[in-house]
Amino acid sequence: MPEHSARRAARALVHLAAAAAALLPLAGCGHSQTCDFSDRTRDDVWMAVVQASRQPRYPDWIVIENRVKADDAERRVTVLRDLRRDVVQGSLDPRREEVEWRFSAEVSAGDPVTVTFSTPDWAVPGHFWQEADHFFAQVRMRLGEMGPVTPPPGDPMCGAPAAGTRDPEAPGHSPPVPAGGGLASP
Numbered sequence: 001m002p003e004h005s006a007r008r009a010a011r012a013l014v015h016l017a018a019a020a021a022a023l024l025p026l027a028g029c030g031h032s033q034t035c036d037f038s039d040r041t042r043d044d045v046w047m048a049v050v051q052a053s054r055q056p057r058y059p060d061w062i063v064i065e066n067r068v069k070a071d072d073a074e075r076r077v078t079v080l081r082d083l084r085r086d087v088v089q090g091s092l093d094p095r096r097e098e099v100e101w102r103f104s105a106e107v108s109a110g111d112p113v114t115v116t117f118s119t120p121d122w123a124v125p126g127h128f129w130q131e132a133d134h135f136f137a138q139v140r141m142r143l144g145e146m147g148p149v150t151p152p153p154g155d156p157m158c159g160a161p162a163a164g165t166r167d168p169e170a171p172g173h174s175p176p177v178p179a180g181g182g183l184a185s186p
Contacts, residue, residue, distance in 0.1 A: 033132040038112030052138035053077040061085045075107040
């Protein structure tokens with residue numbers, strides 16, 4: 001009888017190991033993705049990478065914290081970024097989502113000019129790829145601008161807020177009720 005339970009335990013361990021091996025690609029540690037910028041000079045790409053790192057734009061997230069370390073000699077930026085948003089879907093209660101990204105972006109030294117976006121953290125590959133694609137799109141946009149980052153006010157594609165006298169409010173903030181039943185400006 002003890003031999004039978006030992007065999008059962010060994011079989012369970014083999015099944016557990018197989019399941020872990022099957023799930024490993026779904027949540028890996030350390031990802032990287034590379035994008036080709038061979039149509040631009042290394043200096044232009046580096047300036048755009050630094051701008052995209054220091055001044056992130058998200059259409060559906062608010063940047064709570066953005067710490068950037070830029071190494072000009074290595075042409076590498078390291079970023080720690082906290083993002084937050086409130087999601088409202090139909091009749092469900094609103095829910096707050098918070099994401100922390102720790103990543104680096106390095107501009108290659110040779111030709112063609114490439115940027116490698118990587119993270120040392122555990123991440124769902126789909127989430128990582130989405131963030132990498134967003135970063136590369138931000139770099140491409142800045143290469144198109146090649147100047148100070150000044151998107152037109154209220155441009156929904158760039159995530160820039162409309163011109164106003166106040167800074168945007170944090171998620172969950174509700175504006176004051178106007179006096180006398182009037183309408184408040186957004």
